[in-house]
Amino acid sequence: MSGVGKPLTLNVPEPECRPGDTPDFTDFEIPRAGAVARPPVDVAADDIRDMAFSIVRVLNKDGQAVGDWAGSLTPDDLRTGLRHMMTLRTFDARMLNAQRQGKTSFYMQSLGEEAISCAFARALEPGDMNFPTYRQAGLLIAADYPMLTMMNQIYSNAHDPLHGRQMPILYSAKAHGFFSISGNLGTQFVQSVGWAMASAISGDSKIAAGWIGDGSTAENDFHAAMVFASTYTAPVVLNIVNNQWAISTFQGIARGGVGTFAARGHGFGVASIRVDGNDYLAVHAVAKWAAERARLGLGPTLIEYVTYRAGGHSSSDDPSAYRSGEEPGAWPLGDPIDRLKQHLISIGEWSDERHAQADAEILSDVVTVQKQAEAVGTLGDGKAPSPRDVFEGVYETMPPHLIRQRQMAGY
Amino acid sequence: MSGVGKPLTLNVPEPECRPGDTPDFTDFEIPRAGAVARPPVDVAADDIRDMAFSIVRVLNKDGQAVGDWAGSLTPDDLRTGLRHMMTLRTFDARMLNAQRQGKTSFYMQSLGEEAISCAFARALEPGDMNFPTYRQAGLLIAADYPMLTMMNQIYSNAHDPLHGRQMPILYSAKAHGFFSISGNLGTQFVQSVGWAMASAISGDSKIAAGWIGDGSTAENDFHAAMVFASTYTAPVVLNIVNNQWAISTFQGIARGGVGTFAARGHGFGVASIRVDGNDYLAVHAVAKWAAERARLGLGPTLIEYVTYRAGGHSSSDDPSAYRSGEEPGAWPLGDPIDRLKQHLISIGEWSDERHAQADAEILSDVVTVQKQAEAVGTLGDGKAPSPRDVFEGVYETMPPHLIRQRQMAGY
Amino acid sequence: MTMIEAIRDAHDVAMGGDNRVVVYGEDVGFFGGVFRCTAGLQEKYGRSRCFDAPINESGIVGTAIGMAAYGLKPVIEIQFADYVYPAYDQIVSEAARLRHRSNGDFTCPIVIRMPTGGGIFGGQTHSQSPEAIFTHVSGLKVVIPSNPVDAKGLLLASIADPDPVIFLEPKRLYNGPFDGHHDRPLTTWKKHALGAVPEGDEIVPLGKAKITRDGADVTVLAYGTMVYVAETAAKESGVDAEVIDLRSLLPLDLETIAASVKKTGRCVIVHEATRTCGFGAELMSLVQEECFYSLEAPIIRVTGWDTPYPHAQEWQYFPGPARVGEALKQVMEE
């Protein structure tokens, strides 16, 4: 029984389904919509421990909004949300295609995860600040950031606000509550906590929101964020988007064999909630709850959005090499756009016709904007940012050695 | 109720007692000895969640060993343990004094925490590997590592096995299951997990033990260790020594306002236990339990030892600047040596006379060894390691540029 | 063979020959790495010899140090060199120091592989060349191949080495040699002599540079992608330049370098990394220390600028054949 002398073996978690296998989500426990109660915002973190192991859901399979968490949004709000998600999806499709046509170098889409960023954006107040990853473009769409500016950035053309310095989609939009995206995973998570601490130090009432992917929770910045957020009771909402995959690596490698990502909050006494990430209403309601908690000085909330990355990791990725092509279709939480559409239809506030019409309008809008952007330029074609811009902005004032180098470079 | 517009404030945790205040530990919950049951080693981590919020204790205030966790040691074992702890304390006192006399540059003692390393060492098997901090010299004492070698290291004299390269007490003793101590906090914690993974990869039966201080749990390596240990079910025991202080910083800054350090394991589904660190029997029993668990392939255990750093942080530190001088005396879990001594007396296996005699013998042994070490040399006096040794061992084979530099240096 | 295949082959040979060799990193297991350098190894050697790691570079290196202390020989991948910074503490404070601080009680024979350099429109976080932050650290070795033959041979030598090795893979060379003319058709390793990678466990020793082009008038010191750029610049500028592929930056083959500069009397140093405190500064210092009285003109550095690696202006940043050619002419004029 002591194990002395008995050979050990290494446990390496593997997903149940690889290319050729049939996806089977029967072990994936999904509580009924409405089953998880909504606690008061000043609840003690430890009293809602079970919420890290359940899933807050509002929309049931008939498209009805049920339970405590329902009712935070009007039909107008919901139609706006639907439009945001549809816009994001159309935008993504067009841009991914533009990348394939060689108009830019790279693209990453939010396919299947649109509800999260789109609904979350609507739970914040002006002046609050998101620290996003590359998969939260919905925060910009839902904050009415100009699509044209996004495209100019993606094309690295002369109107790119970042002057061609950054890869596509690594936007920065302070006035829209959107922190400059880093290519380095995880770093922004603890920065969001610092921003929130600064708000508290300044006696301000603004809150911050940190974002991280399931795979990236393994990064050390996750720990730093949790330590600082819990110690200083920072007014921050910490969001984990669990879309099941980190490039080719399934979430079990970051999560370990047991528990949930939300449960990571328990070691820090942080209120932790799991939510159906494909349910616009649930995402919005939980985000609102957490934002209110932060704003009242009650401290951080850790939210895990349970969702699925329906597309490739990026334009450089081919998921068929490591997961079953049937998996996206088998994903049991459905599609966020379809679900919100069905809900609106079921409450008599939407129809298939209006939906088709909206789709057409959105496509036409996106195409119009795309033409404007392309008229300026695409990567390597048309009006481009200046090489001089590479030297500008490294410092506020260009130091002598950079001036020399710029001159050597001939700009 | 929404908090919009209400000014936030930064919460900065403060200890209840600073110099001039009277220590008050009445809020510090201490379960009765024997109150926490001993689960089977294959218990599911989640089923012992409460153990991270309680404290396993064996010795009650009358010095009796009570409850499920008692009985793992014979009176001979206990006398050996007592001797180890007394030796460590005497060794520390002499070396701290030698530092004050200018015989070396620096020293760190284990005062008040002797039970943890001394008892833990006796729960391992030959070939297992500790990844210690600077406050686990008891692992060496209890593994019968020669005190003379330790002193030679402390004095950086010609017989120092580390050739004067390292600061005092940063021992390395592979054959005694003791990994080279780093001056950088936390790094060893994740290395211990790697060592354990290697054992499992190799089909070996050896286990590793990682060590970290309460303050250092805030370091990111803590997270890395937990992620890898949980994902690969590594055969490792992860030890947090919560001695309440990290230099001048009380444990609340690392821990945040709620929870315990042991609870950090819950987010990873890792079995987590809190134990009375000043109770030799409790430490040994819990360590044995965790080691067995690891050896059986049941994965990591996170143990928090609740103890108190009775002395200064190091020879460079004066704790009276930041904590009450009465605090060490008011610490409610008592002194580990006194408690084990009382237990042995209460079961008729020891006496005040034998204790006094043992004390005298130990002192005489330590003094004898100290004289031997000092006869070789102390820092800057007597036989010293060679300057050439600085260049040796950077690589297995000295590369040309280092040979050139060694020659320039004249060695 | 491409450089990717050569690296894969080196892994295969090393794992086949020594079961202490274990391979892991982000996406390294089932998928075989985002550049596919470890494809097929998990299938062949099992999940406990080649596996996916959590996205935690510091943990990847930290666990590798523990494994090495146990007695294994981990070969780990950092997905891009730009992502090695989180692991810098474990590399500098631990891997590099372990042998010395323990007086050989513990050692750290690990290889940390990472794709380096730009030229793929990867922007500032997929293009960096951080060699200088490793060459400054005593206890590390730093290796960078420029072709499939060297990639395999140097990787085998690195795995065999008893000390920690930073193994930088110029990603722009993975699929073919690249001379900096980004607007010309791609070429592949198939047609290149150095694509003919020998079978088996032939190593290329660390610390030996290679003269890839003989010349009389100026010595060009280069490594990685810049080797081809330098060769091309020499050809195109008409300057009779001797090009040295350093192959290993630490240990450095100063003998070969000094002999060449003493012969030519002139020196141009080329690297893609930012200029200030880049490895070029060390090369320049060594050359002036060793060859001062032979130098007929100031040594010139051609490097990346002291800015982040830009996305759209990639080719203005990249020290291409035009810039190197100008430097060659300039050094001849002085």
Next chain:
Amino acid sequence: MTMIEAIRDAHDVAMGGDNRVVVYGEDVGFFGGVFRCTAGLQEKYGRSRCFDAPINESGIVGTAIGMAAYGLKPVIEIQFADYVYPAYDQIVSEAARLRHRSNGDFTCPIVIRMPTGGGIFGGQTHSQSPEAIFTHVSGLKVVIPSNPVDAKGLLLASIADPDPVIFLEPKRLYNGPFDGHHDRPLTTWKKHALGAVPEGDEIVPLGKAKITRDGADVTVLAYGTMVYVAETAAKESGVDAEVIDLRSLLPLDLETIAASVKKTGRCVIVHEATRTCGFGAELMSLVQEECFYSLEAPIIRVTGWDTPYPHAQEWQYFPGPARVGEALKQVMEE
């Protein structure tokens, strides 16, 4: 005033003048830092302006970046420069890049203070001089004072600076000037002219070196503790050396350096950091780029060796006045 008091004073002036200045780090709050550089600030400005941080260097820098993005001006302490490595990613990939990658949408005016250098028997983890891993990074400034007057003035300038500044404090100078003669009695700043720190908010601008000793025959480039060592070596060797205290490594006062070397025709560079790829390599490169035709002898570097900083053999490692003096004589002989 000691250098510690000067640093404390700079904090006080900055915090008093601008409530966006916040100060934190390990043991920085109640206790005032292990070197006491922030003593009294928490009491004076309250716990939300000066506080203890968890032991997580990466988190300290990461939160400071967030605070700076909000609009505060964090001044943070890393307890020893040897412990900055865990924060390297946040510094390099984030603080240094933020302004550029967001085109000024967000900026990062933070000061990262850290005690640097050896001479206190701190062994390999309390003695390091990591300046070169920061000077290689575009977007950072790197400052290192050598006396109380400069410490205060440069720290005030760093806090006022709109970009991230690495502020290295030579701990061997905290309590008094130190010329490398470790066997002689200590002196204090009290008796030294540069201990007379002006009151108020007088800044010493970044990017301006200072000639601390005029000389005709050789230029010595030094910073931090090495300034005194160099001055002493000049005195003791009898070589008529001009000593330049660089004060700021990035931006660097190349003008002053080049003017001096052009005058003297000879140059010795001194630093405590390990040799290979140290900042001395960059200095040597710049001097040979700017002054090639004025150089009458090879430039010499006197540096720490490429080994960990040893405990017992500290003074064999430390580039003391004897070694610098020898270099001065050697450079004169060539």
